[in-house]
Amino acid sequence: MRREPAARIIGKRSWGDFHLLRLESPDLAAGASPGRFLMIRTSDGFDPLLRRPLSLHDAGDVWIELFFRVAGRGTALLAKKKEGETLDCLGPLGRGFRMDGFGAGRTAWLIGGGRGVAPLYYLARTLISRGAGVRVFYGGKTSAEIPLREKFESAGIPLDCATDDGSFGFAGFVTALLERALEGGRPDGLFACGPDAMMKRTGRMALGLGLPAQLSLEAVMGCGFGACWGCVHRIKKDDGGQWRKICEDGPVFGADEILWEEA
Amino acid sequence: MRREPAARIIGKRSWGDFHLLRLESPDLAAGASPGRFLMIRTSDGFDPLLRRPLSLHDAGDVWIELFFRVAGRGTALLAKKKEGETLDCLGPLGRGFRMDGFGAGRTAWLIGGGRGVAPLYYLARTLISRGAGVRVFYGGKTSAEIPLREKFESAGIPLDCATDDGSFGFAGFVTALLERALEGGRPDGLFACGPDAMMKRTGRMALGLGLPAQLSLEAVMGCGFGACWGCVHRIKKDDGGQWRKICEDGPVFGADEILWEEA
Amino acid sequence: MADLSTDLGFLRLRNPVLTASGTFGYGTEFLPFLDLAAVGGIVVKGLYFGPREGNPPPRLVETASGLINAIGLQGVGVERFAADVLPELRRRDTAVIVNVCGSGDEEYYRVIEFLDGHEGIAAYELNISCPNVKRNGACPAMDPRATREIVAGAKRRSRRPVIAKLSPNVTDIASIARAAEDGGADGISLINTLLAMAVDLDTRKPKLGNVLGGLSGPAIKPVALRMTYQAARAVKIPVIGMGGICTGRDALEFMLVGARAVQVGTANFVDPASAARIVREIGDYCDARGLARAADIVGTLKTGL
Amino acid sequence: MADLSTDLGFLRLRNPVLTASGTFGYGTEFLPFLDLAAVGGIVVKGLYFGPREGNPPPRLVETASGLINAIGLQGVGVERFAADVLPELRRRDTAVIVNVCGSGDEEYYRVIEFLDGHEGIAAYELNISCPNVKRNGACPAMDPRATREIVAGAKRRSRRPVIAKLSPNVTDIASIARAAEDGGADGISLINTLLAMAVDLDTRKPKLGNVLGGLSGPAIKPVALRMTYQAARAVKIPVIGMGGICTGRDALEFMLVGARAVQVGTANFVDPASAARIVREIGDYCDARGLARAADIVGTLKTGL
């Protein structure tokens, strides 16, 4: 029977609205793989009521890390937690990135925007440890919104940054940076996480070039483990589409599976 | 226009379930007098929704103190607050103890049980500074429930303690201790704060002996400033009684004004 | 600065924020906390003809993001209101709406006839929806016919505009709203509290002296918003929305679904300056979005229907 | 250890805690978190005859202490349920109640007739109260006559007990409860969700793909408790209470006002082991108070009426 482990915060770093927590928990670490996520309680009371989904940002033998941006009340409460406090976490949940085939001699390009970069650090580390070549494209509105660039760099992960305002790296969307890079060469696969618009664009690009791409999707989640049917996205089926659960069948889907609604 | 001052916690002490907070706030201190109270928010969210009433436990020129016992969710949240954090407080509110006439040569006996002792420290200090003779009767279930006894003693306030289990001082209710003391002598007035049963008993005793007594009553409070009519208690009027607001017309009433409902 | 003024047809308000009846006392309780001229107007505590005792305590229970009350409309009655409170309110620059109560239709009419003889009242709000008085929570606003009749009766007698305050404890709020309109109401306001209950497991007794009470506060906002939306689509007279409003954004959401003005209730207890703060927040929102008039947002929800 | 067993007349349960339909999937989703044999029984997600697409997202909005959903009963239909889910559930030692849906009366009956041919179902719960399907939130449980007729129709066809699940979106819950009883229901369950709405101020659009949705969770508990109380006093058949139950004490409060069993809904999302924990907490409470049988608390509220 899976229990809800109360994980202790053993490390914390903050950059403005962005926060990184390291939790001690062999249970959570045991089920960890890149792209999977936890459902986390942010208050003891009933307001906010629901848990919040956060991706595994990294994991070791007895610890995991979370990286998040304050988006509303739940994440604001989470940002107030201090070292030594415990978090009520459920997980790891969902189907993460599929890395089979990505070993020596294969290259993977990872694209993340804003908080969407969270799962990519863990993914990059894991792919590299399998021998794959990795390049990360990391975008934000301003240089303050790409706080993890040093972390990637000091881990020796090749990194290209983009900021909308040009305050660091390429000036423009990270998808435009990716587009430019794709003119110069092709990886064996793309892995992306970020807002819907970015996922849609990355997916289109990949499909256009015939590149396999895995996209991690977001949705408001009621439960995180397949019980509420609240988190659906349209996924291809036969000749049409079908609402499938992001929490259970995803959050990572192939770009070729995803159907985007007309806006 | 009265504002809600956000008061900073500049000191904290705890004894198990009991906590003492010192808040820096010239605004709150300005309106302070013994028996008045504050309405305090315990959460940023909507659960708990309402403020919680807490008496002034002491006050100086730019600070006030609160002394409370964890009774439920609101006070539990309050107990978690740390030095340096701010509290959203409304007040001081209500009509406190009336001390006119209590100067040199007059004696006041103060009776408090459990958290009900909170306002009596401030009252005792103030009466003493006016020259009155003061004696405090302080009761709790066990010795752990009378944590303020050292504080009273080091302030030189004469103190008689009672515990239900006899683990400290007189063995029995503080009202029984008072009863015994009244056999040996009479003060010029009684001042009491505690649970309803204790207030009822103290009031009866005072009326029987023809002693003036002021009792501080409790009720669940919606607003604390007279707007919701939620906190009423039956108060004598002409030949009958009338629901009067504890927050505005009290919380301190004369024992001779209060009508107790039959249980 | 955006224009916040609000036209209810029968009444022009400086801004769309009123205080809800029973949550703002007689107004004077709030003088230490806010300037009455900062809000669009105040709806005073429900008035019966004579003074009322109200229900035995406990009268309040806090629930998850909500509050149940069973005050039972304790109050001073019209004579003392007219003698003591009205003169005080007349000196403040604010629209005063009186929440009118009655044990039967006749009492409502007597309250109106009495108050019609006094100045300083902008409109009456007929409280036909209070669940705290009768022990089963019944009220005229639960039935279209009773609603139409009492509104028509009040209109016939009143020299002032009449707003019908509706109950959420109904199957079909649209039909009740239409009944109020048919009866001649100048406007409707909703929602009053949801009939509710709390019990003490240990003593096995109800937590309220009155057994049943009315639920208010943020907990009920999603229901209030839905009913305001349904009512606003059902009638042509102006709708005043309320239920759990705590911020300027909350207020604007009610306007978005069709309310021309809003009332702030339980929030006044938590933060006595709420109503004035909400006015400021509405202004700030409009300014930030470049909206010239707050009223332009009324009923502009895009449902794709 | 107190005896937690619960007799609904038509069904004996090991304890009074069921999981509420739509909040517990088909049961199997929870196998990693709890032992299905620990709860009194499970009510599976609402089933139409055929597979259903459900509503477009967004389908959920969190509110103060509550959750609005407009899932729209996405589901696999009876054939796949009988083929894939039922055999799996039969292997678990728990009572399975199927929540039966329909677009019209006939579809309800077809679901029942089909499922009557399969083993491993303890009872049907007629979902005549789902506010998420039609855009105005209407449902049979809003009308006494429609309730009586559909219940009677289901009873005539079913070889199994039929529980009618009632809507809170009504003026008079007692009359609907009696209509279900008159129609021959073996029990009633309540409340389904409160019809609600949320809007996005900035985009001026509804926050739910379906515009309206149903409010659940702790926010609605005071309303649910009141309606359970009123319904239990109106009928003789057993009442199953729900709405915001998160703890053993919550569950016992519903029993105190007259529910013979309870259902746990939204709490399953927050803590997937909720239902089993609530069973434990009921046991602990009874033991601490020296209550030999949890069922003894049913309907023992002292109202002084």
Ligand SMILES: Cc1cc2nc3c(=O)[nH]c(=O)nc-3n(C[C@H](O)[C@H](O)[C@H](O)COP(=O)(O)OP(=O)(O)OC[C@H]3O[C@@H](n4cnc5c(N)ncnc54)[C@H](O)[C@@H]3O)c2cc1C
């Ligand atoms: C599988 C998954 C993994 C995620 N991983 C991370 C992560 O590693 N780091 C990170 O910073 N964020 C992550 N998110 C997003 C994160 O869950 C939301 O930012 C968070 O739930 C917002 O909660 P809140 O209470 O702070 O904001 P709220 O006040 O609830 O909402 C603020 C705004 O965000 C929107 N929102 C709320 N929940 C979600 C959601 N689940 N998805 C998208 N938008 C939402 C709301 O509609 C609103 O506009 C992830 C989301 C999913 C689905």
Ligand SMILES: Cc1cc2nc3c(=O)[nH]c(=O)nc-3n(C[C@H](O)[C@H](O)[C@H](O)COP(=O)(O)OP(=O)(O)OC[C@H]3O[C@@H](n4cnc5c(N)ncnc54)[C@H](O)[C@@H]3O)c2cc1C
């Ligand atoms: C004027 C006044 C002054 C007070 N001063 C102090 C003080 O200085 N120190 C102190 O420790 N306590 C004081 N109290 C009591 C204190 O307000 C309550 O203990 C507190 O509100 C409980 O909140 P909670 O959220 O912790 O408990 P809840 O979970 O709200 O309730 C726990 C239990 O306490 C009961 N309760 C809740 N509110 C009150 C209330 N206002 N009065 C009585 N019972 C209540 C509830 O019914 C419940 O049984 C005072 C009360 C009043 C009215």
Ligand SMILES: Cc1cc2nc3c(=O)[nH]c(=O)nc-3n(C[C@H](O)[C@H](O)[C@H](O)COP(=O)(O)O)c2cc1C
């Ligand atoms: C303590 C209290 C007293 C109330 N008294 C009245 C009243 O006298 N007349 C009335 O029409 N509504 C009364 N109401 C209902 C409010 O005016 C309002 O309709 C309801 O509380 C919903 O708004 P809210 O959620 O903002 O509080 C009262 C509400 C509360 C909480």
Ligand SMILES: Cc1cc2nc3c(=O)[nH]c(=O)nc-3n(C[C@H](O)[C@H](O)[C@H](O)COP(=O)(O)O)c2cc1C
């Ligand atoms: C996401 C969700 C889906 C639901 N689906 C159904 C359903 O299929 N059939 C049904 O009768 N009730 C359904 N309900 C209502 C619940 O069974 C229950 O009546 C309601 O949520 C109140 O209980 P709660 O507050 O404990 O959640 C659903 C509720 C939620 C939150």
Ligand code: FES
């Ligand atoms: S979040 Fe509940 S099914 Fe996906």
Ligand code: FES
């Ligand atoms: S607490 Fe509101 S009137 Fe006293």
